[in-house]
Amino acid sequence: MKRGSFWVVTTFLMMTLLVLTSCTKTATSSSTTAIANNSTTNTTITTSITTIKTTSPTSTSITTASTAGNWWDSLGKPQYGGTITLRIYQNIVGFDPYYPETLFTINSAWADRLFANDWTVDPAVFSYKIQFRSSDFVKGQLALSWEFSDPSTFVVHLRQGVHWQNIAPANGREFTAADVAFHYNRIYGVGGGFTKPSPEAVTNGQAYQTLISVTATDKYTVVFKWGTPNPEFILETQMQVSNSVNCLENSDAVTQWGDVNDWHHAIGTGPFILSDFVSGSSATLVKNPNYYGYDERYPQNHLPYVDELKILVIPDNATALAGLRTGKIDVQDGVTFQDVQSVQKTNPEILVATNPSINCVTISPRVDIAPFTDIKVREAMQLALDLPTIAKTYYNGHALATPCTLTSYYLTGWGFPYDQWPQDLKDQYAYNPTAAKKLLADAGFPNGFKTTLIADTASDVNLMQVVKSYFLSIGIDMDIQTMDSATFATYVQGSHKNQALAIRSAGNLGLTYEPITQLNRLHTGASSNFGMINDPVNDAFYAKALAANSVADVKQILTDANKYVTQQHFVISLLQYDNFALYQPWLKGYNGQLYGAGLINPSGLPMLSFYQARYWIDQNLKKSMGH
Numbered sequence: 001m002k003r004g005s006f007w008v009v010t011t012f013l014m015m016t017l018l019v020l021t022s023c024t025k026t027a028t029s030s031s032t033t034a035i036a037n038n039s040t041t042n043t044t045i046t047t048s049i050t051t052i053k054t055t056s057p058t059s060t061s062i063t064t065a066s067t068a069g070n071w072w073d074s075l076g077k078p079q080y081g082g083t084i085t086l087r088i089y090q091n092i093v094g095f096d097p098y099y100p101e102t103l104f105t106i107n108s109a110w111a112d113r114l115f116a117n118d119w120t121v122d123p124a125v126f127s128y129k130i131q132f133r134s135s136d137f138v139k140g141q142l143a144l145s146w147e148f149s150d151p152s153t154f155v156v157h158l159r160q161g162v163h164w165q166n167i168a169p170a171n172g173r174e175f176t177a178a179d180v181a182f183h184y185n186r187i188y189g190v191g192g193g194f195t196k197p198s199p200e201a202v203t204n205g206q207a208y209q210t211l212i213s214v215t216a217t218d219k220y221t222v223v224f225k226w227g228t229p230n231p232e233f234i235l236e237t238q239m240q241v242s243n244s245v246n247c248l249e250n251s252d253a254v255t256q257w258g259d260v261n262d263w264h265h266a267i268g269t270g271p272f273i274l275s276d277f278v279s280g281s282s283a284t285l286v287k288n289p290n291y292y293g294y295d296e297r298y299p300q301n302h303l304p305y306v307d308e309l310k311i312l313v314i315p316d317n318a319t320a321l322a323g324l325r326t327g328k329i330d331v332q333d334g335v336t337f338q339d340v341q342s343v344q345k346t347n348p349e350i351l352v353a354t355n356p357s358i359n360c361v362t363i364s365p366r367v368d369i370a371p372f373t374d375i376k377v378r379e380a381m382q383l384a385l386d387l388p389t390i391a392k393t394y395y396n397g398h399a400l401a402t403p404c405t406l407t408s409y410y411l412t413g414w415g416f417p418y419d420q421w422p423q424d425l426k427d428q429y430a431y432n433p434t435a436a437k438k439l440l441a442d443a444g445f446p447n448g449f450k451t452t453l454i455a456d457t458a459s460d461v462n463l464m465q466v467v468k469s470y471f472l473s474i475g476i477d478m479d480i481q482t483m484d485s486a487t488f489a490t491y492v493q494g495s496h497k498n499q500a501l502a503i504r505s506a507g508n509l510g511l512t513y514e515p516i517t518q519l520n521r522l523h524t525g526a527s528s529n530f531g532m533i534n535d536p537v538n539d540a541f542y543a544k545a546l547a548a549n550s551v552a553d554v555k556q557i558l559t560d561a562n563k564y565v566t567q568q569h570f571v572i573s574l575l576q577y578d579n580f581a582l583y584q585p586w587l588k589g590y591n592g593q594l595y596g597a598g599l600i601n602p603s604g605l606p607m608l609s610f611y612q613a614r615y616w617i618d619q620n621l622k623k624s625m626g627h
Contacts, residue, residue, distance in 0.1 A: 078298060078588070080307075089458050091486060095265070096260045097244035109270065114246065132236075142162060169252040170252050184214040187200065252267075272613070282312050285310075303613045324343065334505070354581075356408065359509070360573060360576040362573055363572040371443065378570075383436035384474045403566075404575070406508075451501060454502045455482045468480060493530070509565075531570060535568070541557055
């Protein structure tokens with residue numbers, strides 16, 4: 001990746017510490033990409049890839065050789081054909097990015113975004129193992145270049161010659177700036193006849209409240225006007241990969257059918273086309289023969305490599321692992337260390353990659369319902385947990401042994417790292433059952449109390465049995481009730497019927513995604529706010545971040561928010577553990593990217609079309625191994 005020199009757009013941006021950089025990259029068409037780059041927000045994650053199986057049969061390639069000396073040479077040479085088979089844990093209930101019930105995993109399989117990860121970045125520089133990445137490590141997908149004309153105006157120039165999939169009513173017509181304007185006007189309700197934000201925009205946070213307009217100024221240029229002169233926030237929102245709002249659906253299909261929730265109407269510009277869907281069972285996507293993309297590592301190679309992408313709906317982890325063992329699934333993400341050990345005993349040929357989990361495991365008490373309205377009760381529950389011992393024994397050392405704040409410690413330079421905590425705050429998170437019992441007595445529960453935890457089955461229910469024993473030691477008798485993910489979403493997130501505690505696989509601390517977006521996680525009314533926190537001090541941090549005019553200010557606001565959330569014990573912290581993926585040796589091109597790689601963990605990962613279009617299957621190797 002070639003980086004150009006830095007320039008200052010305005011005196012204001014100089015004051016805000018936001019520096020814009022030009023970026024020239026190898027692409028299928030010759031151009032110069034002006035990338036708005038925040039030099040103060042680089043987050044370098046160099047977590048190593050643990051490959052337990054170190055040898056495998058020789059790969060056979062059918063394409064031209066790569067240029068000598070590239071870091072990716074060791075991954076093998078791409079070949080065409082075959083099927084990649086993945087697993088998701090919950091059913092797909094819709095395909096329209098307008099609605100929050102859809103999975104952005106499946107949406108991004110057929111609908112491209114304006115921005116994507118940079119496929120050429122060496123993992124030693126940035127490994128894409130967390131969701132947040134500064135604009136240094138983002139490239140254009142449908143976007144060709146972009147810049148700020150002023151601190152609140154984001155101008156995007158589109159790639160030319162991109163066509164919609166050849167499905168009626170789009171019929172393969174050219175993708176234009178009017179399509180982009182239609183999508184964002186529809187999602188955010190800011191023009192084009194759309195007057196209110198979509199349910200997905202509302203669920204995703206408050207970003208829609210600051211977008212003023214989206215205008216196609218010519219066939220290939222789109223101008224986004226925001227109500228906040230904060231380029232850091234704008235870049236985070238525009239380049240965010242953790243939701244469906246940035247997946248671009250076809251405007252002709254929406255106009256004809258009203259929405260594209262039916263899979264037959266899901267028309268995009270992506271490398272895969274939906275060819276079949278069976279609710280509760282599977283989705284099948286086939287190669288788009290008219291896709292515009294070429295492999296950035298091998299510019300002569302037209303994408304995608306595989307002929308078919310198969311996504312299986314398998315709620316049960318044991319069933320999914322059985323599919324992996326028998327070669328019916330190519331990769332399984334969100335695997336525990338215990339499962340890794342088990343699979344390696346029966347299938348030593350299966351390879352392992354590791355990276356930080358996308359969130360810290362947390363338990364959310366209903367802070368609006370007694371006894372959890374009392375901070376002494378919440379602190380007592382935290383003191384009952386021996387986190388270092390859990391890290392050592394339950395996770396076999398594959399977890400950070402310290403409690404989490406709102407922001408993951410993996411976001412270097414952001415948040416409130418544990419080593420900066422004052423001692424009195426550390427004491428509130430240290431294992432101390434005696435102090436916990438005293439706090440319960442002071443709160444009026446000398447003999448403890450009974451309570452119920454509602455657990456999403458995608459979460460680590462075995463860990464909750466460990467937590468149950470710790471709580472019982474201080475007199476808290478916790479019953480554990482499990483629900484499948486869809487029921488949990490309705491019962492806890494939708495209806496808020498949980499009266500005590502809740503846990504889902506994606507916890508509410510240790511967040512690895514965009515810093516400003518993190519401030520919405522526990523905001524009043526947020527779908528992720530399982531504990532029904534309604535705290536004006538906490539809510540104010542997001543508004544302050546939007547109004548900030550420098551990255552330094554945003555960092556300080558996020559630090560303050562981390563301190564406040566930690567001091568208030570809104571959420572019970574467990575640990576941020578290592579996440580494992582098991583994958584077949586015939587899955588090639590993959591070098592350990594997890595979050596954003598398109599591999600499927602219990603929360604559903606984005607960028608599916610981008611990565612799966614660039615992975616390939618070594619079919620000769622697969623056949624030689626009996627599959």
